[in-house]
Amino acid sequence: MFLEVDSPGYPLRHEPHNTSGYPSRERLEKGPVALIECIEEIPCNPCEQACPQHAITIGDPITNCPHLDEDKCIGCGLCISQCPGLAIFLIDLTHSQGSASVSFPYEYLPLPKEGQAVRAVNRTGEPICSGTVVRVQNLKTNDHTLVVTIAVPREYATEVRGILRAQGGRKDG
Numbered sequence: 001m002f003l004e005v006d007s008p009g010y011p012l013r014h015e016p017h018n019t020s021g022y023p024s025r026e027r028l029e030k031g032p033v034a035l036i037e038c039i040e041e042i043p044c045n046p047c048e049q050a051c052p053q054h055a056i057t058i059g060d061p062i063t064n065c066p067h068l069d070e071d072k073c074i075g076c077g078l079c080i081s082q083c084p085g086l087a088i089f090l091i092d093l094t095h096s097q098g099s100a101s102v103s104f105p106y107e108y109l110p111l112p113k114e115g116q117a118v119r120a121v122n123r124t125g126e127p128i129c130s131g132t133v134v135r136v137q138n139l140k141t142n143d144h145t146l147v148v149t150i151a152v153p154r155e156y157a158t159e160v161r162g163i164l165r166a167q168g169g170r171k172d173g
Contacts, residue, residue: 020065020066020067020068021034021035021036021037021038021056021065021066021067021068021088022035022036022037022068023035023068023070023073023091024070027070027071027073028091028093028158029093029094030094031075031092031093031094032074032075032077032090032091032092032094032101033068033070033073033075033090033091033092034055034056034068034073034075034077034079034080034088034089034090035088035089035090035091035158036056036066036068036079036083036087036088037087037088037089037123037161038065038066038083038085038087038088039065040065040085041063041064041065042063043061043062043063044058044062044084044085045058045062046082046083046084047066047079047082047083047088048066049082050078050079050082051073051078051079052076052078053072053073053074053076054069054072055068055069055070055072055073055074056068056069056073056079057069075090075092077090077103077137077147078141080103080104080105080145080147081105081139081141081142081143081145081146081147082142083105086104086105086107088105089102089103089104089161090102090103090104090149091157091158092157093154093157095134095151096151098153098154099151099152099153099154100151100152100153100154100156100157101134101149101150101151101152101157102120102131102149102150102152102157102160102161103135103147103148103149104147104148104160104161104162105145105146105147105148106136106145106146106147106148106162106163107144107145107146108165110165110166111136111146112133112136112148112163113133113136114133114134114135114136115132115133116132116133117130117131117132118130118131118132118133118150118163118164119131119163119164120150120152120156120160120162120163121160121161121162121163121164122159122160122161123159123161125162127164128156128159128160129152129153129156129160130152131150131151131152131160131163132150132151133148133149133150133163134149134150134151135147135148135149136148136149137149148163150163
């Protein structure tokens with residue numbers, strides 16, 4: 001499925017729900033799970049290679065959109081930083097009573113700090129709620145893509161895709 005010419009350049013709200021990378025509501029309620037918003041059929045498979053549980057498959061041809069086997073996904077998040085399209089998130093609706101955590105790739109400066117209050121944004125970059133930085137991971141295997149986890153009100157978990165960044169430039173230049 002290719003984006004139409006008049007596409008806004010980001011997945012529309014309904015598009016990810018219609019892919020094989022979106023976990024069921026039942027699986028979301030069980031704990032951390034990957035949510036893959038890859039909606040374009042392009043030759044790409046780093047997420048498949050990154051998953052130690054083999055929960056993500058592309059198959060043949062390599063232009064297939066990723067398929068998430070939600071029963072195999074343990075919510076490790078190793079796939080997040082490996083996606084060159086920055087289209088994989090980790091959602092944990094069981095983070096705490098009333099709040100969920102959302103993990104996403106982050107490639108900007110200045111880096112957020114654990115405990116920092118932030119404004120969470122949706123896929124169009126619009127602020128939708130407040131959040132708190134829970135963790136900032138900078139693993140060597142992430143190749144300079146950090147994974148930031150924030151806590152947000154549970155009702156916003158499946159819409160949050162990042163945070164407003166403070167003034168600064170891209171991490172890589």
